[in-house]
Amino acid sequence: MQPFVFNNPTKIVFGADMVAKVGKYAAPYGKKGLLVYGKQSIKNNGVYAKVTTALADSGVNWVEHGGVKSNPVLSHVYAGVELAKEQQVDMVIAVGGGSVLDEAKAIAAGALYSGDVWDFFCDKAWVKQALPLITVLTLAATGSEMNDGGVVTNEQTQQKFNIGSPNLFPKVSILDPTLTYTVPLDYTAYSAVDAISHLLEGYFTSADTATPLQDRFVEGLVQTIIESTDQIFAQPDHPDARATMMWAATWALNGLSTAGIGAYAFPNHMIEHSLSALYDVAHGAGLSIVMPAWMSYASERHPAKFAQFAQRVFGCSAANEQQLVEAGIAALKEWFIKIKSPVALSQVDVVPEDIPAIAANATMLAQKWGLKEYPAPVIEDILQCCR
Numbered sequence: 213m214q215p216f217v218f219n220n221p222t223k224i225v226f227g228a229d230m231v232a233k234v235g236k237y238a239a240p241y242g243k244k245g246l247l248v249y250g251k252q253s254i255k256n257n258g259v260y261a262k263v264t265t266a267l268a269d270s271g272v273n274w275v276e277h278g279g280v281k282s283n284p285v286l287s288h289v290y291a292g293v294e295l296a297k298e299q300q301v302d303m304v305i306a307v308g309g310g311s312v313l314d315e316a317k318a319i320a321a322g323a324l325y326s327g328d329v330w331d332f333f334c335d336k337a338w339v340k341q342a343l344p345l346i347t348v349l350t351l352a353a354t355g356s357e358m359n360d361g362g363v364v365t366n367e368q369t370q371q372k373f374n375i376g377s378p379n380l381f382p383k384v385s386i387l388d389p390t391l392t393y394t395v396p397l398d399y400t401a402y403s404a405v406d407a408i409s410h411l412l413e414g415y416f417t418s419a420d421t422a423t424p425l426q427d428r429f430v431e432g433l434v435q436t437i438i439e440s441t442d443q444i445f446a447q448p449d450h451p452d453a454r455a456t457m458m459w460a461a462t463w464a465l466n467g468l469s470t471a472g473i474g475a476y477a478f479p480n481h482m483i484e485h486s487l488s489a490l491y492d493v494a495h496g497a498g499l500s501i502v503m504p505a506w507m508s509y510a511s512e513r514h515p516a517k518f519a520q521f522a523q524r525v526f527g528c529s530a531a532n533e534q535q536l537v538e539a540g541i542a543a544l545k546e547w548f549i550k551i552k553s554p555v556a557l558s559q560v561d562v563v564p565e566d567i568p569a570i571a572a573n574a575t576m577l578a579q580k581w582g583l584k585e586y587p588a589p590v591i592e593d594i595l596q597c598c599r
């Protein structure tokens with residue numbers, strides 16, 4: 213195991229109907245919040261009414277910044293920063309999925325910065341301070357509710373880049389699983405893929421082989437996500453399955469599963485972010501296309517961990533290591549197909565002629581993340597296997 217510092221300061225308030233507590237937990241941070249939310253869902257399913265009632269009951273006022281789109285964009289972040297500055301809000305209150313939370317993080321940082329908020333995404337400036345962030349999660353997927361990162365697309369440059377700072381951990385996140393009952397089955401599937409990918413990026417890219425605790429933690433979480441997703445497909449308002457999925461997705465990217473594994477990378481995310489930047493593909497849908505191909509590519513270099521995955525997660529057995537590796541990748545892909553998450557570029561209308569441009573876009577992130585082993589030709593080869 214490698215040395216590490218684990219410090220996750222986000223307070224989690226978890227349970228059915230905990231949305232009613234958002235006012236109580238927001239009030240200590242001031243009198244006025246910027247209420248950030250998405251397009252339609254929270255007004256259609258009653259969450260908006262629950263949140264605003266709770267805020268009013270606790271004496272918290274708000275100004276609204278709705279309309280965040282899935283795969284949030286920089287122009288909308290700019291509008292939020294301007295509003296937060298003009299209205300001199302004390303905090304940001306985000307109500308939605310990962311896109312809303314990520315845009316809220318960018319606004320929280322930009323509101324206390326005199327320069328261009330995009331500087332943070334290009335590593336031209338560090339987030340030294342940010343407005344306090346309170347979140348009410350309505351879609352369990354990204355882990356943004358308990359981590360220090362956020363992702364935004366710059367529409368001008370077609371870069372889907374990330375921001376990160378210890379100052380961006382939410383102060384409090386309300387995790388009320390009942391708010392996720394209305395998440396449609398397509399996004400339920402994408403969220404499961406995303407959470408699984410967060411776990412597997414570290415699991416497969418760490419070079420440390422002496423991480424039995426982290427390995428079993430990841431394997432157990434992946435099995436749990438698969439099991440609860442299958443239950444949700446059978447019954448979308450399944451209380452235990454939605455609750456389990458919500459907490460599992462949070463654990464999948466809150467730093468716990470990677471503590472002690474040393475250096476690791478996000479190559480699947482590096483490629484997927486170009487799909488969502490260029491084609492506005494849902495993040496989890498892009499990942500289910502990329503992951504099986506990347507796993508085949510990476511398993512040629514480090515087969516042992518892929519064989520372990522096949523045995524422990526899917527109970528595969530085979531005559532030799534290579535067959536075991538292939539059986540594990542096939543089992544995961546089959547499950548993606550079962551939950552109707554796409555597994556080929558053609559399913560999201562991306563044609564083979566586009567592959568060089570996608571690879572070129574992904575190299576921008578490879579450079580930002582220092583992934584020297586992924587020049588454009590390697591990324592192209594992986595994408596060729598996603599057709």
Ligand code: NZQ
Binds near residue numbers: 249254351352355361
């Ligand atoms: O916009 P509305 O109308 O609210 O609809 C949303 C949206 O269309 C809908 N939705 C959310 N909660 C709902 C609901 N519909 C019905 N009932 C509810 N309770 O779901 C759609 C998708 O929402 P979105 O927030 O985009 O999904 P997700 O949580 O998957 O977030 C995806 C974004 O997060 C980024 C992704 O790249 C993508 O931009 N990520 C953020 C990470 C992080 N901060 O750590 C890590 C991830 O790897 C990821 O990159």
Ligand code: ZN
Binds near residue numbers: 407495
């Ligand atoms: Zn992700």
